Amino acid sequence: MSNQQVLRATRTAPGRAPQQTELNRVCAAAGCETRLSRYNKRQFCYSHWPTVLPVQRGVEKKIAA
Numbered sequence: 286m287s288n289q290q291v292l293r294a295t296r297t298a299p300g301r302a303p304q305q306t307e308l309n310r311v312c313a314a315a316g317c318e319t320r321l322s323r324y325n326k327r328q329f330c331y332s333h334w335p336t337v338l339p340v341q342r343g344v345e346k347k348i349a350a
């Protein structure tokens with residue numbers, strides 16, 4: 286009685302490898318020596334990356350004091 290089932294692993298599809306940048310890059314901000322991830326395409330570390338705030342729409346309500 287051959288009721289045994291064999292599970293065989295399949296190879297993962299050959300996909301695109303994640304983009305990598307140069308190794309050992311350092312944040313471009315002056316005095317910052319944070320090493321950037323090789324997957325980080327930016328020139329700054331997370332703390333020095335300029336934050337872009339979305340445009341605020343609408344009118345602010347004035348609160349009467």
Ligand SMILES: [Zn+2]
Nearest residue numbers: 312317330333
């Ligand atoms: Zn930095």
